[in-house]
Amino acid sequence: MPDQPSSNETRAYTPPLAYKALTPLYDLAISILTQESKWRHTFAREIAPLPTDSIIDIGSGTGSLALMIHTIAPLANYLGIDPDSDAVDRARKKAAHAGSNARFEVGFFSAGGLSEGAPPNKIVSSLVLHQVPLNEKKRIIKDIFEILPTGGKVHIADYGYQKPGLMRLLFRITVQALDGVEDTTSNAEGIIPKLLEQTGFIHVCEVSRIPTLTGTISIYSGEKP
Numbered sequence: 001m002p003d004q005p006s007s008n009e010t011r012a013y014t015p016p017l018a019y020k021a022l023t024p025l026y027d028l029a030i031s032i033l034t035q036e037s038k039w040r041h042t043f044a045r046e047i048a049p050l051p052t053d054s055i056i057d058i059g060s061g062t063g064s065l066a067l068m069i070h071t072i073a074p075l076a077n078y079l080g081i082d083p084d085s086d087a088v089d090r091a092r093k094k095a096a097h098a099g100s101n102a103r104f105e106v107g108f109f110s111a112g113g114l115s116e117g118a119p120p121n122k123i124v125s126s127l128v129l130h131q132v133p134l135n136e137k138k139r140i141i142k143d144i145f146e147i148l149p150t151g152g153k154v155h156i157a158d159y160g161y162q163k164p165g166l167m168r169l170l171f172r173i174t175v176q177a178l179d180g181v182e183d184t185t186s187n188a189e190g191i192i193p194k195l196l197e198q199t200g201f202i203h204v205c206e207v208s209r210i211p212t213l214t215g216t217i218s219i220y221s222g223e224k225p
C-alpha cells in the first residue's frame with residue numbers, strides 16, 4: 001500500500017510535531033493542547049469500526065487512533081501508514097502493549113502502491129491534511145477515491161474552517177506557528193470538504209466542529225458513489 005519506504009530519504013514531509021526532536025512529546029502535547037478526549041472519541045464513533053471492516057489510516061503517527069479502533073472493534077483489519085519511522089516504531093510498541101493486531105508500515109499512502117487483496121472499505125486520517133502542501137492534499141484525496149470500492153467511506157478529522165476571532169487566533173499562534181502558514185491556510189479556509197466533493201465523493205458532510213485550544217477540529221465524512 002505505501003510507496004517505497006526508501007523514498008522517505010528524499011521525499012519531504014512534516015514530522016508529527018513539526019520537528020523530529022519533538023516526536024517523544026507528541027502524545028502528551030496532542031492530549032493537552034488539542035483536548036484530545038473531546039474530538040478523538042467523536043471521530044472513532046463516526047468511523048464506527050466493525051469487526052468486518054478493513055481500515056487504512058493515512059499518517060497514522062504514534063498509533064493513538066489505532067488503539068481507539070482496537071478498543072471498539074478488536075477484530076477489525078487496521079493498517080496505519082506513515083512516512084515517519086520514529087512515529088511508526090512508537091505506534092507498533094503501543095499496539096503491542098495493548099494486545100492489538102493493528103499493523104503499521106513506513107511510507108507514503110498511494111493508490112499506485114495498492115497491494116493485492118480486498119480493498120479497504122474505510123479510509124481514515126486525523127491531523128494530517130493540514131500539514132501537507134495543497135497538491136499533496138489533492139493527491140491523497142484522489143488516491144483515497146481511487147482505492148475505495150463503491151459505498152466505501154472516507155473519514156477525516158483535522159483543522160478545518162477557522163472562524164475569524166478566537167479560533168482563528170488560537171490556530172495561528174499554535175498550529176501555524178509550528179507547521180507554517182503555507183500548508184495550513186487552505187485548511188483554515190475550509191478547503192477539505194470542497195476537495196472531497198470536487199474529487200467525486202457524495203454525502204460529504206462536516207459531522208462535528210470541535211473547538212480546542214489550538215483551533216477548531218472538524219470531522220468530515222464522505223462516500224464513494
Ligand SMILES: C[S@@+](CC[C@H](N)C(=O)[O-])C[C@H]1O[C@@H](n2cnc3c(N)ncnc32)[C@H](O)[C@@H]1O
Pocket residue numbers: 013014015016017030058059060061062063064065081082083084087108109125126127128131132136
Ligand atoms: C500531526 S501528525 C498526526 C498523527 C495521527 N494521525 C494522529 O491523529 O495523532 C501528522 C502525521 O502525518 C504524517 N505525514 C506527514 N506528511 C504526510 C504525507 N504526505 N502523507 C501521509 N502522512 C504524512 C507525519 O509523519 C505525522 O505522523
